[in-house]
Amino acid sequence: MTCSILRLPAEITYRILDHLDESTFILSLRNVCKRLNLILDTYYRYQVVRNILVDDLFSNDENQILGALSKYRHLLNIAASSKNQQVSIQIVNPDIVSRLIQILNSEHDQIQHNALWILLNMAGGSSHHTKYLVNAGVIQILIELINSPKENIQENAIWTLSNIAGDNCQYRDYVLNGGALPPLLNILSNSTRVPTLQTAAWCLLNLCRGTSPSVDVTKVESVVPMLNHLLANSDEFVLNDICFALSYLCQLSNEILSAIIQVGVIPRL
Structure with a gap:
């Protein structure tokens, strides 16, 4: 027995x-x-x-x-x-996620850093977890944190947004509609820190990818000059993501394909 x-x-x-x-x-x-x-x-x-x-x-x-x-x-x-x-x-539940998002505004560096790290890993987990984050309003706060003077906060905010945008096309559009592109392009223009550039290039790729539905051309046409600029970067991870982003954009419309050609992408490729 x-x-x-x-x-x-x-x-x-x-x-x-x-x-x-x-x-x-x-x-x-x-x-x-x-x-x-x-x-x-x-x-x-x-x-x-x-x-x-x-x-x-x-x-x-x-x-x-x-x-x-x-x-x-x-x-x-x-x-x-x-x-x-x-x-x-x-x-991982809605109450915990809401509290973590709330303390992202903490002036205590370690509290902000650790809360963001946890949210980053949640967003990189299951779609169920990502849904908690989106429903709690994390996207807008993350976009604001891209402008943080702390590089580790910038990078982790971008990384979390990239995880969210990469989950599905609806979330990609939420990130775009929230205004993520201007601060992201600013980071890509001015940052010299390689890990930050790699993360930002990956986020840019996730904002351009997807076919169900495809991204709205009017939301991403402003990234074409930056993609051309980044083709001069020597980092293989940045170049890989930029090339993939270009391939997605080329499929959107003849107009954006013409814009890509006109900025001089082909010789660099």
Whole structure:
């Protein structure tokens, strides 16, 4: 006769849980079944971790917020490396996303940096996660952060926008309609930092790609001179993305194809 852990008294299950690390019972045990959920809800260590993840994140104390953000980063790293889908249930939900977006405006550098890092990784996850971000209004705030004086914030904001735009054509159009192109083109014109240029070129590519529907020509025709300018860049990643962007634009209309030819792209290609 086999003995299932689910049939054990809660007190004995607590003792078993005592030998597991926090990440395991947050990411692997939650939502296995209703009984295990009930046991976890009354388990002290789980309550402590949950309080850190929720209560501390919504605190007004900067140290508590930083502690919660550190925990989130740790759990996201574990979930990403193990491809554990429980993370979508445990630490990615509309309330958490809204709070992370709210603290993007923090004047505390580390709070802003960590919150943006978490949102960047959420946007690079499932479409379900990306939808949370879009519905919470993250796009406009990210566009504003492109103008940040901090290069790491600029780059991560652009990277997050690129992830969103690359998810589907509707989100691509949301990013374009939100006014992302002017600050993005400004970065491409003035930045000398290679990682930032690579990220911005990739974002530009995602704003030009897609066929269901194709991008509105009037929204992207202003990028043609910049694409031609970037063909002189020596970085292979930048050049690769720019060439792909040109290939997408060439398929949009004869007018934009003519504009691409007229700026002198062909000799550079």
